Every structure is written in structure tokens, then in C-alpha cells.
Amino acid sequence: MLPLRLRLDTDALQVNWRACDRLSGSAACGAAVKADGYGLGATGVVSRLADAGCRDFFVATWAEARALAPLGLPLSVLHGVREEDMEDALAGFARPVLNTPTQVARWKAAGGGACDVMVDTGMNRLGLSTGDVAAGLLDGVDIDTLMSHLASADEDAPLNERQRTAFAALAGTTGARRMSLANSAGIALGERYAFDLTRPGLALYGGVPRAEFEGIIRQVAFPEAQVLQRRLVRAGDTVGYNAAWTAPADTQVAILNMGYADGYPRALSNGGVAEAGGATLPVIGRVSMDLIAIAVDAAPYLKEGDWVQLDFTLPAVAVAAGRSQYEVLTGLGTRFDRTAWG
Numbered sequence: 001m002l003p004l005r006l007r008l009d010t011d012a013l014q015v016n017w018r019a020c021d022r023l024s025g026s027a028a029c030g031a032a033v034k035a036d037g038y039g040l041g042a043t044g045v046v047s048r049l050a051d052a053g054c055r056d057f058f059v060a061t062w063a064e065a066r067a068l069a070p071l072g073l074p075l076s077v078l079h080g081v082r083e084e085d086m087e088d089a090l091a092g093f094a095r096p097v098l099n100t101p102t103q104v105a106r107w108k109a110a111g112g113g114a115c116d117v118m119v120d121t122g123m124n125r126l127g128l129s130t131g132d133v134a135a136g137l138l139d140g141v142d143i144d145t146l147m148s149h150l151a152s153a154d155e156d157a158p159l160n161e162r163q164r165t166a167f168a169a170l171a172g173t174t175g176a177r178r179m180s181l182a183n184s185a186g187i188a189l190g191e192r193y194a195f196d197l198t199r200p201g202l203a204l205y206g207g208v209p210r211a212e213f214e215g216i217i218r219q220v221a222f223p224e225a226q227v228l229q230r231r232l233v234r235a236g237d238t239v240g241y242n243a244a245w246t247a248p249a250d251t252q253v254a255i256l257n258m259g260y261a262d263g264y265p266r267a268l269s270n271g272g273v274a275e276a277g278g279a280t281l282p283v284i285g286r287v288s289m290d291l292i293a294i295a296v297d298a299a300p301y302l303k304e305g306d307w308v309q310l311d312f313t314l315p316a317v318a319v320a321a322g323r324s325q326y327e328v329l330t331g332l333g334t335r336f337d338r339t340a341w342g
């Protein structure tokens with residue numbers, strides 16, 4: 001039994017997916033589950049999203065796809081096919097998302113079957129150019145989903161509409177069965193951005209990339225740590241590295257089995273908040289690599305071995321930590337028990 005766990009809320013995950021599905025209008029709603037389901041554990045996430053009705057899953061790499069293959073659900077691999085991926089790609093448990101002319105040539109030469117294709121419409125990250133497509137590069141390729149990716153969907157930027165227009169102009173030019181553009185933030189831009197299939201990630205896991213999602217998206221992941229020690233710190237004494245907190249009066253303190261190596265931001269030193277038995281308990285002193293101290297005068301019942309929940313509301317924690325919500329989520333370390341789905 002690990003002294004550190006992520007309590008994971010099945011209901012919240014499924015509520016978030018259904019919200020994205022509804023906001024996607026007549027388009028189907030898929031799920032980006034790369035980076036181990038944004039840090040929550042991809043297998044647990046995918047099986048629960050499948051139960052809610054999700055049928056299109058996106059990972060970054062073939063190793064991620066292989067780990068999910070036993071679930072037997074439709075998978076797409078966003079990073080395409082390198083030569084060394086071809087064995088996996090031809091095994092048929094996932095579709096490659098072809099990104100470059102080299103990958104298209106490789107797939108054609110191997111007689112690969114259905115695939116997806118990424119077209120760049122202004123982000124200049126992965127994808128074929130619209131010129132490649134217009135020149136017939138994709139002729140004869142069996143395309144399930146033609147996709148592009150929005151660079152600035154979390155802002156009201158003119159680039160959004162430019163990308164949408166460029167993508168819409170590809171309709172009917174490739175034989176693709178479906179078109180897909182919107183990530184979480186793109187879904188909030190409206191149904192014109194949804195095309196046939198949307199690909200939310202962040203919002204499924206409790207992230208709020210745009211104001212439209214406020215009050216709709218629920219928190220999914222709740223980090224909890226066990227109390228390793230409880231002690232009395234005398235008035236004037238200090239706690240932790242560099243003595244960054246001084247007791248203003250005699251204070252009961254609990255030491256928790258979690259630190260910045262687990263993804264709890266060091267920036268929340270003297271700023272984070274924990275909760276146990278309904279009491280709000282402030283983080284005091286520096287966050288260590290593996291440990292956090294909290295003041296527990298408000299929780300006299302709290303003892304060694306008890307579990308404490310750290311506040312991990314993504315929008316607020318991201319601001320306090322000076323990180324994006326994506327970094328906060330995917331930064332959760334490898335030492336959590338990720339099987340505590342409720």
C-alpha cells in the first residue's frame with residue numbers, strides 16, 4: 001500500500017466528457033489520452049470514457065498505444081510512424097496519424113490500411129502543408145480522419161478563424177471519412193469548430209481552458225498523502241528547509257508523504273492548502289522533494305497514518321504555481337497509487 005494516492009472521480013470524468021460531447025453538437029467526441037491520460041493513468045481513464053460512450057482515443061506514441069491495445073478500442077497515434085514503428089503500425093491495433101510526406105510515402109509503400117492525417121493550418125508544429133494536400137500527396141491513401149490542431153483556441157485570437165477557414169477548405173479534397181479540428185478549448189469556440197469529431201483532453205481531466213467551461217467542468221484528480229509524523233512546534237521555532245516558516249505560537253504540525261518530486265509545486269511553499277475531516281489546513285514552510293508540512297491545530301483528531309487531501313483545483317493551482325494547467329496535471333509523479341477510482 002503506497003503512502004500516496006490519487007483519488008480519481010469516475011463520475012466527474014464522465015460528466016466532463018458528456019459536457020464536451022454536448023458542446024460538440026452533432027460531432028462525435030473523442031478523447032486525448034496521451035501522457036498516461038494526462039497523468040491520471042491511461043487505462044483507467046480510457047475504460048471509463050468508453051463506458052460513457054467515447055469511441056475515439058488519441059495517444060502520442062506507439063508505446064502508449066501498445067499499453068492500451070488490450071482494451072480493443074479505436075486508437076490514433078498522433079506522432080505518426082517512424083521506420084521503427086512500422087511493425088506496431090501494421091499490427092492493426094491503432095491508426096497512425098501521418099504528419100510528413102516521408103510518413104505518407106512509408107505508409108503507401110507498406111500497403112498500410114486506414115490511417116489518419118494531420119494537416120498544418122498555421123500552428124507550424126506537426127502536419128502536412130495544405131499545399132502538399134492540394135498537390136495530390138494523399139491520393140490513394142485510405143484516410144479515416146483528416147485533422148488539424150488549433151494553436152490559440154484558449155484565446156480569442158484571429159488565428160482561430162484563419163485556421164478554421166483553411167481547414168474547412170480541405171473538405172471533400174481527400175476522401176477522408178471524417179474531419180477533426182477542436183481540442184478542449186476549440187470545443188468552447190462553438191459548433192463551427194467541431195466538424196465531425198472533437199478531441200478534448202484537458203477539460204476531461206478537470207482543466208478549464210476557457211471561461212465557457214467554468215461551472216461545467218468538475219475536478220477529477222484529488223492527490224492524497226498519509227501523515228508520517230505529527231509534532232508540536234514551539235512558538236518561535238521554524239519548520240523545514242531554510243526555516244521558511246516560523247511558528248507565531250505553539251503549533252501542531254503534520255508531515256505528509258508528498259513533495260515536489262510527486263508534482264506538488266514547490267511554489268506552493270507557505271501557500272498551498274490541505275483538507276482533512278472538513279478542516280482547512282495550510283501548507284507551512286518549504287515544500288521538500290518528498291515531504292510537506294501542514295498546520296493542523298484545526299484537526300486535533302489527525303494522527304499518523306491518516307490521509308490528507310491536498311487542494312489541487314487546477315486553474316487555481318496553475319496560477320499559484322506559475323505553470324499551465326497541463327503542466328500541473330502531467331507533472332504528477334510516478335509514486336501515486338492511481339487505482340483509487342471512486
Ligand SMILES: *Cc1c(COP(=O)(O)O)cnc(C)c1O
Nearest residue numbers: 032149183184185199200201202
Ligand atoms: C493534446 C492534443 C489534443 C487535446 O488538447 P487539449 O488542449 O488537452 O484539449 C487534441 N489534439 C491534438 C493533436 C493534441 O496533441
